[in-house]
Amino acid sequence: MNNTFNINRFGLLLRRQWLDFGKIYLLSLIVIFGVLIGFYAFNIPKAQDGLPPMDLNYVSLRFRYPIFGIVGFLFISIVASSYFSNLGQKSKAIIDLMTPSSTFEKFLAGVFYTAILSVASYLFIFYITDFAFCKYIDSSFSTFPYDASLTFMGKITHIHGIHAQLLNDEMDFEEYRGFSFLPFLVTSIFLLGSVYFNRFHYIKTAVSVVISVAIIMYIVYLSVSKIGENMVQITDSQNNEKIAFTIIFVSSVILCLFFWVITYVRLKEKEV
Amino acid sequence: MEFRDNKAIYLQIAEYVCEHILLGKWKADEKVPSVREMAVELEVNPNTVMRTYELLQNKNIINNKRGIGFFVAENAIDGVKSYRKVQFMDDELPVVFRNIYLLNIGFDELKTKYETFVKENFNA
Amino acid sequence: MIKIEHTLVYYLTNTVDMIKINNLNFGYSKHKPLFKNMSMQLSNGHIYGLLGKNGAGKSSLLKNIAGLVYAQSGALDVMGFNPAKRQPALLEQICFIPEEFYLPSVKIDAYVRANAPFYKKFDHQYFGNLLKEFDIPVGQKLINMSYGQKKKVIIAFGLATQANLIIMDEPTNGLDIPSKAQFRKIMASAMTEDRCIIISTHQVRDLDNLIDTVIMLDENDVALKASVQEITEKLTFKRVKEIDESIIYAEPSLSGYNAVMPNYHQEESKLDMELLFNAILAEKIKFKPLFN
Numbered sequence: 001m002n003n004t005f006n007i008n009r010f011g012l013l014l015r016r017q018w019l020d021f022g023k024i025y026l027l028s029l030i031v032i033f034g035v036l037i038g039f040y041a042f043n044i045p046k047a048q049d050g051l052p053p054m055d056l057n058y059v060s061l062r063f064r065y066p067i068f069g070i071v072g073f074l075f076i077s078i079v080a081s082s083y084f085s086n087l088g089q090k091s092k093a094i095i096d097l098m099t100p101s102s103t104f105e106k107f108l109a110g111v112f113y114t115a116i117l118s119v120a121s122y123l124f125i126f127y128i129t130d131f132a133f134c135k136y137i138d139s140s141f142s143t144f145p146y147d148a149s150l151t152f153m154g155k156i157t158h159i160h161g162i163h164a165q166l167l168n169d170e171m172d173f174e175e176y177r178g179f180s181f182l183p184f185l186v187t188s189i190f191l192l193g194s195v196y197f198n199r200f201h202y203i204k205t206a207v208s209v210v211i212s213v214a215i216i217m218y219i220v221y222l223s224v225s226k227i228g229e230n231m232v233q234i235t236d237s238q239n240n241e242k243i244a245f246t247i248i249f250v251s252s253v254i255l256c257l258f259f260w261v262i263t264y265v266r267l268k269e270k271e272v
Numbered sequence: 273m274e275f276r277d278n279k280a281i282y283l284q285i286a287e288y289v290c291e292h293i294l295l296g297k298w299k300a301d302e303k304v305p306s307v308r309e310m311a312v313e314l315e316v317n318p319n320t321v322m323r324t325y326e327l328l329q330n331k332n333i334i335n336n337k338r339g340i341g342f343f344v345a346e347n348a349i350d351g352v353k354s355y356r357k358v359q360f361m362d363d364e365l366p367v368v369f370r371n372i373y374l375l376n377i378g379f380d381e382l383k384t385k386y387e388t389f390v391k392e393n394f395n396a
Numbered sequence: 397m398i399k400i401e402h403t404l405v406y407y408l409t410n411t412v413d414m415i416k417i418n419n420l421n422f423g424y425s426k427h428k429p430l431f432k433n434m435s436m437q438l439s440n441g442h443i444y445g446l447l448g449k450n451g452a453g454k455s456s457l458l459k460n461i462a463g464l465v466y467a468q469s470g471a472l473d474v475m476g477f478n479p480a481k482r483q484p485a486l487l488e489q490i491c492f493i494p495e496e497f498y499l500p501s502v503k504i505d506a507y508v509r510a511n512a513p514f515y516k517k518f519d520h521q522y523f524g525n526l527l528k529e530f531d532i533p534v535g536q537k538l539i540n541m542s543y544g545q546k547k548k549v550i551i552a553f554g555l556a557t558q559a560n561l562i563i564m565d566e567p568t569n570g571l572d573i574p575s576k577a578q579f580r581k582i583m584a585s586a587m588t589e590d591r592c593i594i595i596s597t598h599q600v601r602d603l604d605n606l607i608d609t610v611i612m613l614d615e616n617d618v619a620l621k622a623s624v625q626e627i628t629e630k631l632t633f634k635r636v637k638e639i640d641e642s643i644i645y646a647e648p649s650l651s652g653y654n655a656v657m658p659n660y661h662q663e664e665s666k667l668d669m670e671l672l673f674n675a676i677l678a679e680k681i682k683f684k685p686l687f688n
Contacts (some may be wrong), residue, residue: 003484088497281666
């Protein structure tokens with residue numbers, strides 16, 4: 001018998017975890033869905049209010065960016081911080097730890113539920129909400145009499161009709177590629193928090209993150225100003241940005257893996 | 273079955289089995305309950321019942337037929353009687369004697385008492 | 397007599413040490429050790445009764461054996477595994493019934509469907525029989541059950557896994573009087589030659605006829621580990637009118653005293669576990685030479 005990983009046993013574990021964790025997860029998903037719908041319903045322009053604010057020839061739906069980020073952050077962090085929270089309670093932890101699967105499988109199941117499933121399901125939920133509301137805007141504005149000429153970069157452009165653009169079409173992913181691993185980093189931090197702390201996992205994790213980020217920023221600031229004392233600044237903004245995004249991407253991958261390793265070790269060491 | 277406080281459980285179970293044999297509930301060559309059945313019925317450890325059965329086997333009250341189980345021995349009643357007699361002589365009689373001595377009861381008085389008791393209870 | 401010894405030997409040949417504890421040191425903090433150099437072997441075919449005062453470490457010993465806590469030093473071998481590694485091959489051989497536990501709010505059959513497949517030997521029919529014995533309706537949701545009912549479900553599930561090592565922490569807590577009798581019957585039938593059953597309890601009277609070997613923890617170590625047979629060979633438990641020199645320990649009762657004394661006359665008395673427990677706590681030194 002393989003005592004580290006067995007795909008069959010891993011499947012059983014995912015199913016077993018669903019029985020308990022699935023409820024919290026589905027409930028959070030429904031709440032998040034409701035929150036998204038609420039925000040959209042409240043913020044989308046309505047035909048009877050006249051011409052909506054525009055970005056070029058599209059209806060401007062700028063509110064979507066912060067909502068996507070904030071709600072997404074809340075969802076994946078809450079899901080991640082509740083995953084191993086059972087282990088903080090003696091009565092639940094014993095039965096979980098005595099389940100005949102390896103610690104590695106238990107850890108991987110955690111990664112699957114918190115990093116993969118929660119991020120994927122959030123993207124899906126957000127996408128269908130966005131899609132439905134854009135369709136709705138399109139239908140309510142399609143009869144709107146709108147025909148304008150405007151000057152754009154020295155040229156006169158004719159615009160006919162108004163359309164809503166889906167968020168994922170509107171966002172230029174090239175620009176944000178550097179941040180694409182951040183959601184996994186967030187889940188890895190909160191997953192670690194859920195196994196590290198015995199109670200109040202979310203608050204404690206959030207506070208620890210804020211404190212450590214503040215300390216790191218301060219140290220970076222101090223050292224940069226020390227090193228940079230006698231240097232001359234040369235700006236090459238485009239290149240700088242590229243390097244910055246690469247650094248963000250690489251460091252988020254490394255940090256995420258690092259937190260996952262610690263989570264695994266903590267899980268191995270967990271006592272009841 | 274209620275266990276008394278003053279005697280080892282395995283001996284009390286032996287008495288229970290003997291009682292069943294004397295009363296004719298379990299007849300010669302009949303199977304007695306398995307160790308497990310007996311343990312479950314009496315809510316005791318199977319090892320305790322095993323110890324009882326080993327004792328009864330040594331007293332020729334039951335036989336172990338390997339692979340089948342325990343059976344009441346052919347002369348079980350004789351075995352029970354001699355076993356019980358020893359038990360009575362060793363354990364119960366001293367208590368009676370002590371009281372006879374302490375209360376100054378004469379043997380003649382005892383004899384008449386005994387005869388009426390037998391007449392009333394066993395019609396002998 | 398020779399014949400008895402012969403059959404006993406026959407039974408003992410199938411016995412192996414399932415649990416080997418060697419110089420175990422354990423404590424929740426460095427300054428307050430709970431076990432100091434504890435050593436002990438437990439074998440199959442027994443129901444061990446683990447006794448001890450509150451805080452003597454009954455639960456902690458059970459958790460050490462199950463790999464739920466880690467010892468500071470010493471060796472622990474459970475069926476050839478180190479429990480601290482929490483390997484599935486060992487975990488599926490252990491049935492651990494904790495004193496406090498939580499079950500998800502699902503129906504019993506959903507719980508079984510999710511958890512039973514981890515145990516290759518899980519016996520669904522036996523599980524059903526146990527539930528019937530315990531008077532638990534199968535379709536019921538676990539959340540709507542009382543603590544006692546949930547406990548019966550988890551005991552039934554644990555036994556149906558066919559695990560060879562059964563560890564129960566205060567199993568009769570929360571069970572009503574008829575359930576306790578059902579529990580004793582079930583445990584009597586669950587005790588097979590290849591199983592090792594360890595039950596911790598402070599309600600000795602619930603289980604005293606089930607236990608065949610007493611393990612008593614006191615002062616960071618095993619104060620006594622002896623079979624009921626061995627104890628009653630060495631000690632007699634009886635009611636006496638007056639206390640004399642030979643008595644090791646006595647407690648006043650309605651008609652005199654309940655006393656423990658050395659078994660000079662090969663009397664076959666019934667082990668009074670509560671009395672023994674109190675006697676050892678009070679007169680530990682007097683018992684040492686008898687059991688070593």
